[in-house]
Amino acid sequence: MSHVDAPPLGLIAEEHVDALTAGANLLGSGGGGNVALAYQLLRQAVRRRPVVVRRAADLPPDALVVHVGVVGGPDVLAERLIDPRDMATAAHAVAERVGGRVDAVGIIEIGGLNGLAGVVAAGELGLPVVDGDLMGRAFPSINKTTMALAGGSAAPMGVVGPAGDTVLVTKSSAALAERVLLSTAGAMGGAGALALYPTTAAFLAEAGVVGSLSACVALGAAYGEFPRTQVAALAEHLGGTFLFEGRVDEIRPRDGALPGSITVTDRVAGSAARIDLLEEFLAVTVDGVTRACTPDVIVALDPTSGGVLSVGQVRPGQLLALVTLRALHAWPPEADAVVGPRAFGLDLDLEETVR
Amino acid sequence: MTSAPRVADLLHDPVLDGARIVAGAAGLERRVTDVLWYDGAFADVTDHLVVCGDAHASPPYRLEAVVRRAQEAGAAALLVVAATARPLLSTVRLADRLEIPVLWVESGSPGQIALELTALVRAPEQVRARTIERLLRQLSTKRTGQDILATAASVLSAKVSLMTSDGACILGDPVDLDPRLHLDQAVAQHGEHLLVHPVLDPQVNRLAAWLACPFERAADARLDVLAVGLAMTEPFIRSWLSGQRAQADRDSVFRAQLISEIIAGRDSVSRDVVEGAVSLGWRLPGWHVGIHVLSEAGDHVDRERMIDQITTALAGHGIELVAAARRGPGWAMWITTDDEPAPDDARRLMRAVRLVAAALPRDWSLTAGIGRPHRGPNGLAESLSEARDAADLARSHDFRPAVEHSDELGVARLLATWQRSDVTRAFAETALSPLRDPSHSHLLSTLHAYLESGGSAVLTAQALGVHRNTVTTRIQQIRDRLGVDLDDPSQRLALQVACRALDV
Numbered sequence: 001m002s003h004v005d006a007p008p009l010g011l012i013a014e015e016h017v018d019a020l021t022a023g024a025n026l027l028g029s030g031g032g033g034n035v036a037l038a039y040q041l042l043r044q045a046v047r048r049r050p051v052v053v054r055r056a057a058d059l060p061p062d063a064l065v066v067h068v069g070v071v072g073g074p075d076v077l078a079e080r081l082i083d084p085r086d087m088a089t090a091a092h093a094v095a096e097r098v099g100g101r102v103d104a105v106g107i108i109e110i111g112g113l114n115g116l117a118g119v120v121a122a123g124e125l126g127l128p129v130v131d132g133d134l135m136g137r138a139f140p141s142i143n144k145t146t147m148a149l150a151g152g153s154a155a156p157m158g159v160v161g162p163a164g165d166t167v168l169v170t171k172s173s174a175a176l177a178e179r180v181l182l183s184t185a186g187a188m189g190g191a192g193a194l195a196l197y198p199t200t201a202a203f204l205a206e207a208g209v210v211g212s213l214s215a216c217v218a219l220g221a222a223y224g225e226f227p228r229t230q231v232a233a234l235a236e237h238l239g240g241t242f243l244f245e246g247r248v249d250e251i252r253p254r255d256g257a258l259p260g261s262i263t264v265t266d267r268v269a270g271s272a273a274r275i276d277l278l279e280e281f282l283a284v285t286v287d288g289v290t291r292a293c294t295p296d297v298i299v300a301l302d303p304t305s306g307g308v309l310s311v312g313q314v315r316p317g318q319l320l321a322l323v324t325l326r327a328l329h330a331w332p333p334e335a336d337a338v339v340g341p342r343a344f345g346l347d348l349d350l351e352e353t354v355r
Numbered sequence: 356m357t358s359a360p361r362v363a364d365l366l367h368d369p370v371l372d373g374a375r376i377v378a379g380a381a382g383l384e385r386r387v388t389d390v391l392w393y394d395g396a397f398a399d400v401t402d403h404l405v406v407c408g409d410a411h412a413s414p415p416y417r418l419e420a421v422v423r424r425a426q427e428a429g430a431a432a433l434l435v436v437a438a439t440a441r442p443l444l445s446t447v448r449l450a451d452r453l454e455i456p457v458l459w460v461e462s463g464s465p466g467q468i469a470l471e472l473t474a475l476v477r478a479p480e481q482v483r484a485r486t487i488e489r490l491l492r493q494l495s496t497k498r499t500g501q502d503i504l505a506t507a508a509s510v511l512s513a514k515v516s517l518m519t520s521d522g523a524c525i526l527g528d529p530v531d532l533d534p535r536l537h538l539d540q541a542v543a544q545h546g547e548h549l550l551v552h553p554v555l556d557p558q559v560n561r562l563a564a565w566l567a568c569p570f571e572r573a574a575d576a577r578l579d580v581l582a583v584g585l586a587m588t589e590p591f592i593r594s595w596l597s598g599q600r601a602q603a604d605r606d607s608v609f610r611a612q613l614i615s616e617i618i619a620g621r622d623s624v625s626r627d628v629v630e631g632a633v634s635l636g637w638r639l640p641g642w643h644v645g646i647h648v649l650s651e652a653g654d655h656v657d658r659e660r661m662i663d664q665i666t667t668a669l670a671g672h673g674i675e676l677v678a679a680a681r682r683g684p685g686w687a688m689w690i691t692t693d694d695e696p697a698p699d700d701a702r703r704l705m706r707a708v709r710l711v712a713a714a715l716p717r718d719w720s721l722t723a724g725i726g727r728p729h730r731g732p733n734g735l736a737e738s739l740s741e742a743r744d745a746a747d748l749a750r751s752h753d754f755r756p757a758v759e760h761s762d763e764l765g766v767a768r769l770l771a772t773w774q775r776s777d778v779t780r781a782f783a784e785t786a787l788s789p790l791r792d793p794s795h796s797h798l799l800s801t802l803h804a805y806l807e808s809g810g811s812a813v814l815t816a817q818a819l820g821v822h823r824n825t826v827t828t829r830i831q832q833i834r835d836r837l838g839v840d841l842d843d844p845s846q847r848l849a850l851q852v853a854c855r856a857l858d859v
Contacts (some may be wrong), residue, residue, distance in 0.1 A: 263443060263448065
């Protein structure tokens with residue numbers, strides 16, 4: 001059974017931490033930030049008290065859900081611990097602004113660091129965490145969410161720095177929200193705790209990605225139980241598609257907003273694959289045919305260890321296997337402008353794309 | 356109709372100057388039937404050369420889709436003009452795999468290049484006509500050989516050289532000769548990397564030189580343009596050559612005229628003649644030594660070149676000729692000095708002329724005569740006449756090359772007459788008969804040397820390389836055998852003539 005149709009979890013306990021981390025890492029699509037520190041935090045949090053998991057539909061319809069996570073530079077987040085109390089402060093600040101009390105914590109993006117951070121925040125607040133998220137993977141921008149597409153507002157947004165500085169953005173436009181958050185995080189030393197997208201459970205049940213936390217844990221569990229060096233079989237086991245395996249021949253770094261590319265060559269077959277990337281892997285084109293592209297989840301695996309490689313970990317000469325995973329969310333066609341390749345400056349020739 | 360060009364042919368055409376192959380070299384031999392300007396869609400592009408600009412090549416990932424779709428649509432090659440981003444390695448790999456050549460031109464107008472390529476591929480005859488018209492228009496104003504070649508080279512966008520049949524370069528860059536070309540046959544030919552067109556001698560309609568145009572590789576149409584271009588250039592080169600020849604001829608006719616007037620006028624040369632002489636750099640009032648050169652070589656030897664070589668060779672011996680002018684069947688040349696030459700100079704000159712004549716090709720059959728030094732215009736005429744007499748005598752010898760000096764002419768002539776007479780010969784046979792036996796040949800040679808060295812035993816010993824006493828002994832034996840008195844001048848003279856007569 002695929003992770004997408006995984007049965008809903010009731011609790012996140014210590015035994016789920018490994019699977020959740022591995023799943024979040026896979027769903028990061030090469031980005032989403034390093035999960036190692038968040039893994040430690042999560043383990044501490046759920047060891048004390050397991051976190052209750054609820055679907056949005058199972059919550060009272062007018063329950064206030066605030067989405068909590070972290071914001072900042074991936075390099076900073078990989079090294080600096082986020083204090084769970086800061087996340088709680090941010091959530092309270094946002095709830096206070098909308099005139100209520102936080103009833104449940106939402107996960108902003110299930111891919112990468114924030115997949116774990118939401119659970120940690122729920123543990124800190126002693127509240128249930130919603131079994132779902134707003135992206136179904138990781139995206140670099142806060143406006144690439146199902147909520148935004150459904151007309152929900154990210155504001156008020158709260159950012160709390162390590163020294164307790166609290167910034168509350170009461171109103172924001174989709175275009176500028178990301179920049180406001182990042183510059184605020186920059187002022188706080190590169191990273192901060194984040195709370196945003198306050199919503200009712202009823203709206204979230206309609207507009208969110210449903211069941212992604214359970215799916216993420218199921219995916220991670222499937223990944224953990226399988227011999228990882230047989231990548232093609234592993235891909236099948238994860239319900240994904242094996243795309244390509246070869247050696248990294250060329251890395252052309254991104255140039256600002258212009259996507260970079262990695263050329264992976266399979267010398268035996270004589271074919272070559274191109275990976276387009278920005279913060280995440282955006283598309284895989286094998287011999288001129290695009291086989292996968294955002295919002296699909298693209299996973300780069302080291303076939304010798306089975307480890308998941310992020311964009312920054314790919315090195316020239318390295319063996320690389322590419323796998324695409326089933327999307328956790330069926331994005332509507334109009335979402336293409338927000339989460340499709342064009343949103344990342346990629347004008348791919350998609351006519352004959354094998355999706 | 357010529358066949359469609361291949362991709363590699365187009366790559367070597369001037370239109371694609373500076374283009375490089377980025378990928379897909381395996382497909383370079385495909386033929387191109389048309390050119391398509393890519394605007395985002397492929398219709399039927401089978402065997403087309405697809406040209407695209409920066410819009411489809413930057414950012415570089417875009418090009419990959421174009422490569423794949425061009426190949427799927429059957430395109431022969433893809434030409435990227437003025438793209439700002441390097442192609443991705445994956446694109447290169449893809450083109451290599453699909454064997455579709457990706458050509459890269461760094462700068463230029465894509466539209467212009469597409470247009471020129473279209474003409475090249477679709478209407479080669481139009482390109483040819485345009486090239487020929489430009490060539491003719493530009494050549495018509497060119498006068499020198501260098502200019503003509505440079506014009507042809509720039510219009511044809513190729514290297515053009517003028518060379519001899521043995522491949523030596525006359526004008527332009529040296530050319531690597533193709534051994535398969537038959538440069539002895541005056542017809543236009545082309546080898547693997549060289550196109551040649553014969554240049555005919557303006558007067559005798561014989562092969563004078565070759566126009567050569569090296570090329571790396573070219574389509575039939577391009578070769579055609581080059582071949583026609585060379586054919587158009589040939590008459591201009593020929594006319595230049597004939598102009599060169601006329602110039603040289605005019606000079607030599609003028610010189611011959613002047614010299615005959617000096618010889619005819621002697622001391623009373625006219626003012627015109629003096630002016631003419633001065634204009635040619637002749638110093639009539641000085642001391643002159645004339646040299647007269649004759650050649651019995653056939654017409655195939657270029658006389659002008661022969662005289663040039665003799666002049667150069669003499670200069671190598673420190674002898675600077677004032678001029679050489681045609682006189683009768685031969686050439687008159689002379690040296691002028693301000694002071695009277697020393698007697699030693701005459702010997703030096705003689706030796707130099709002999710060395711020079713010996714060094715030149717034997718089939719030229721050279722004979723030369725040298726006059727004595729004389730002064731003034733009259734002296735020049737005198738010395739030249741002496742030189743001609745000496746040359747005539749030299750010609751009577753049966754060996755070549757032969758050189759005679761007029762100083763030794765009187766005695767030599769007298770002796771020559773004597774030596775050839777039957778009386779002398781009969782006397783020699785009789786008088787020297789005791790020494791004619793082969794076993795006594797050393798005595799005959801000793802007698803000859805003894806008489807030639809003026810009766811000196813020491814000089815004879817040196818000449819023969821024997822001891823003086825040997826000579827004395829031999830002379831005694833000769834006296835005994837011949838029964839003559841070698842101290843008697845008459846006897847000695849008679850025997851010397853006899854010896855020479857036997858030598859002849």
